[in-house]
Amino acid sequence: MNFVLLITALLTALLLVVAALGIAKLISPSSTNPQKGEVYECGIPTRGKSWMQFKVGYYLFAILFLIFDVETVFLFPWAAVVRDLGVEAVFSVLFFFLVLVGGLAYAWKKGALEWK
Amino acid sequence: MFDFSIVSSWIHNLLTGVMPEFWAIFLECLAIGIGILLFYAVLAIILIYMERKVCGFFQCRIGPDRVGKFGIFQLFADVIKMLIKEIISLKNSDKFLYALAPFIVIIASILAFSTIQINKGMEIIDFNVGIVFYMAATSLGVLGILLAGWSSNSKFTMISAMRSGAQIISYELSVGLSLLTVVVFTGTLQFSEIIQSQADGWLIFKGHIPVWIAFIIYLIAGNAETNRGPFDLPEAESELTAGYHTEYSGMHFGFFYLSEYLNLFIVAAIAATVFLGGWMPLHISGLDGFNAIMDYIPGFIWFFGKAFFVVFLLMWIRWTFPRLRIDQLLKLEWKILVPIGLFNLALMILVVVFKLHF
Numbered sequence: 001m002n003f004v005l006l007i008t009a010l011l012t013a014l015l016l017v018v019a020a021l022g023i024a025k026l027i028s029p030s031s032t033n034p035q036k037g038e039v040y041e042c043g044i045p046t047r048g049k050s051w052m053q054f055k056v057g058y059y060l061f062a063i064l065f066l067i068f069d070v071e072t073v074f075l076f077p078w079a080a081v082v083r084d085l086g087v088e089a090v091f092s093v094l095f096f097f098l099v100l101v102g103g104l105a106y107a108w109k110k111g112a113l114e115w116k
Numbered sequence: 117m118f119d120f121s122i123v124s125s126w127i128h129n130l131l132t133g134v135m136p137e138f139w140a141i142f143l144e145c146l147a148i149g150i151g152i153l154l155f156y157a158v159l160a161i162i163l164i165y166m167e168r169k170v171c172g173f174f175q176c177r178i179g180p181d182r183v184g185k186f187g188i189f190q191l192f193a194d195v196i197k198m199l200i201k202e203i204i205s206l207k208n209s210d211k212f213l214y215a216l217a218p219f220i221v222i223i224a225s226i227l228a229f230s231t232i233q234i235n236k237g238m239e240i241i242d243f244n245v246g247i248v249f250y251m252a253a254t255s256l257g258v259l260g261i262l263l264a265g266w267s268s269n270s271k272f273t274m275i276s277a278m279r280s281g282a283q284i285i286s287y288e289l290s291v292g293l294s295l296l297t298v299v300v301f302t303g304t305l306q307f308s309e310i311i312q313s314q315a316d317g318w319l320i321f322k323g324h325i326p327v328w329i330a331f332i333i334y335l336i337a338g339n340a341e342t343n344r345g346p347f348d349l350p351e352a353e354s355e356l357t358a359g360y361h362t363e364y365s366g367m368h369f370g371f372f373y374l375s376e377y378l379n380l381f382i383v384a385a386i387a388a389t390v391f392l393g394g395w396m397p398l399h400i401s402g403l404d405g406f407n408a409i410m411d412y413i414p415g416f417i418w419f420f421g422k423a424f425f426v427v428f429l430l431m432w433i434r435w436t437f438p439r440l441r442i443d444q445l446l447k448l449e450w451k452i453l454v455p456i457g458l459f460n461l462a463l464m465i466l467v468v469v470f471k472l473h474f
Contacts (some may be wrong), residue, residue, distance in 0.1 A: 079299040
């Protein structure tokens with residue numbers, strides 16, 4: 001039943017976008033003008049393409065995020081049962097947790113968290 | 117306490133009495149879809165009106181007051197204006213991805229929206245891994261923003277999309293850590309069980325110091341995830357025109373605007389559900405008479421009261437603090453919030469395992 005509802009929500013989202021765009025297409029005016037297809041940016045004609053090399057700092061943070069997010073996802077199933085597993089389980093997860101903290105400390109020390 | 121599942125099971129029985137099961141479920145799904153759309157639209161209207169009024173209040177203005185009494189028809193005028201604007205297609209853009217971006221943004225927003233529990237028995241999706249599903253659904257939204265910025269082939273949208281990507285994925289980590297802290301305490305990932313476990317006091321009252329820290333971290337990170345408040349540098353209008361949706365027009369732009377406000381509500385609603393008890397009335401253990409009186413107030417009033425309280429808090433933050441720079445933003449996340457979040461998680465584990473709570 002849950003998956004039926006999930007698909008219902010998905011289809012609703014699709015319907016919202018398609019219906020609103022359809023209504024807008026029906027009632028909005030349309031005219032052709034060669035200037036209209038230009039990129040707006042800040043109003044003056046643009047120079048060159050925008051698909052170019054970009055600052056690498058953003059990718060560095062994306063990679064850091066990937067590592068940490070995957071590790072927190074591993075912690076979720078354990079977090080749901082930590083109360084029942086007791087003290088021994090905490091010590092075995094502690095090593096995993098220390099790796100997480102150690103990774104952050106290493107990235108910090110190497111200067112990966114600085115914005116250059 | 118008013119339980120909505122009585123109403124839904126009554127409707128189900130009524131429908132299965134006159135038609136086969138398949139068509140009954142089909143009709144129910146149709147009703148749910150219409151319900152989602154109506155609720156989504158009404159909430160967007162309320163939130164945008166509220167934002168304008170609250171913003172005016174904080175800036176010593178009145179806010180919208182010309183169209184209709186107290187300016188309540190301003191929003192409807194805006195919607196009509198958005199619908200009758202022409203949808204422009206750009207010459208040098210990546211056409212497929214340009215058209216795809218609003219779909220992804222709205223899908224992410226509606227999927228996260230359908231995990232919200234409004235009343236007892238009144239929820240749409242209630243997975244046993246609800247919190248993981250919620251985080252997965254919200255993190256889909258950044259994909260739409262990145263695609264929108266990249267595919268329009270404009271320098272400002274490109275810069276904005278990159279900033280937004282770095283910001284949203286960074287702060288998602290803090291949202292995850294603060295929700296993880298709560299999961300350690302409640303021992304379940306399902307939203308309905310998390311609410312059920314707060315029957316003898318909301319988590320913010322019985323959860324000790326780790327839950328308070330998690331609540332504050334969640335508010336900061338949730339605010340950043342919706343691109344609002346002091347963290348609105350993806351659409352810093354003084355630098356980047358309008359950010360990643362500069363090149364979108366009419367209803368295309370409307371989708372981004374809509375999802376931005378609904379994401380604000382979703383963040384507030386999850387904060388209300390997880391930390392403030394959702395639809396659970398205020399219960400104080402020991403005072404049975406008081407609890408019985410509180411039970412007479414329906415759950416959805418409690419839920420909306422709490423959710424709009426958090427929305428007001430987030431708006432207050434937005435109109436009070438100046439915008440951060442990108443290096444300050446990432447420093448705040450990676451050098452302050454993540455270490456505090458990890459420390460807080462360790463503290464919570466100690467509290468739970470050695471039973472230091474009441």
